Amino acid sequence: MSVCEVCWSSEARYECGICKRRVCPAHYNSEKGVCAICYENLCNICGTKIAVxxxxxxxxxxxxxxxxxxxxxxxxxxxxxxxxxxxxxxxxxxxxxxxxxxxxxxxxxx
Ligand SMILES: [Zn+2]
Ligand SMILES: [Zn+2]
Ligand SMILES: [Zn+2]
Ligand SMILES: [Zn+2]
CATH class of the missing domain: 3.30.50 (Erythroid Transcription Factor GATA-1; Chain A)
Incomplete structure (x- = not known):
């Protein structure tokens, strides 16, 4: 099994569509298809790209x-x-x- 690359404890079941980290359900936003880290940094306007x-x-x-x-x-x-x-x-x-x-x-x- 692969381990979530955010919490390093739960099983990773998803892959972030932006950074490609493997993450557990708790660290995945299924609506956007991104990990919790990318979700926090998403552009507030388009909501699909990482903000700079x-x-x-x-x-x-x-x-x-x-x-x-x-x-x-x-x-x-x-x-x-x-x-x-x-x-x-x-x-x-x-x-x-x-x-x-x-x-x-x-x-x-x-
Ligand atoms: Zn996790
Ligand atoms: Zn990500
Ligand atoms: Zn503005
Ligand atoms: Zn944007």
Whole structure:
């Protein structure tokens, strides 16, 4: 028998669709087909990819595909990015974000 690679005690019955770890039922999310570790790190937007960072505006975990990197290590999710002008206008505490926008091409909205 193979042992769960998360708890190292129960029998592994599933394979994570992302990291390929073998895990026990307690450490497997059957809805997403991923292990408990990957599940904790899933992108909060698409819910299928591992997040690389969190959005500096809404704080949600985001993967590369669902975010825009304004500066190295500074990411904004696509949803916040699409409304960033309004968000920065309404949230004065986020005004510092605008300096990361310089040099970034804005999304075209007609
Ligand atoms: Zn386990
Ligand atoms: Zn995994
Ligand atoms: Zn995503
Ligand atoms: Zn966001």
């Amino acid at each position: 960072d969190s959005c500096i505006i809404c704080g949600r975990l985001v993967c590369r595909d669902c975010s825009v990197e304004l500066q190295p290590g500074i990411r904004v999710c696509r949803e916040c990015y699409a409304n960033i002008d309004r968000i920065l206008r309404e949230e004065p505490r986020l005004s510092y974000v605008s300096r990361f926008l310089r040099g970034n091409k804005k999304v075209d909205r007609n």
